[in-house]
Amino acid sequence: MAKVSKNQRTDRVKNRQQVKMAKIVVAEKKPNGQYRFRERIVPLEAVNQAVQAG
Numbered sequence: 001m002a003k004v005s006k007n008q009r010t011d012r013v014k015n016r017q018q019v020k021m022a023k024i025v026v027a028e029k030k031p032n033g034q035y036r037f038r039e040r041i042v043p044l045e046a047v048n049q050a051v052q053a054g
Contacts, residue, residue, distance in 0.1 A: 019043060020043070020044040021041050021042065021043060021044060022041070022042055022043075022044050022047050023039060023040070023041050024039070024040045024041075024042060024047065024050055024051060025037055025038070025039050026038045026039075026040075
């Protein structure tokens with residue numbers, strides 16, 4: 001059995017699939033005059049739907 005060093009580079013990165021994501025920040029004004037910022041992370045293809053939803 002071969003030993004694998006913890007510093008050895010492996011090909012794990014090559015096999016990984018990447019999903020493009022986008023961060024949406026929505027500002028809402030509360031009844032007391034302060035602002036609340038809501039953050040969501042959604043897939044890049046669903047940005048328009050997420051913005052329309054709120």
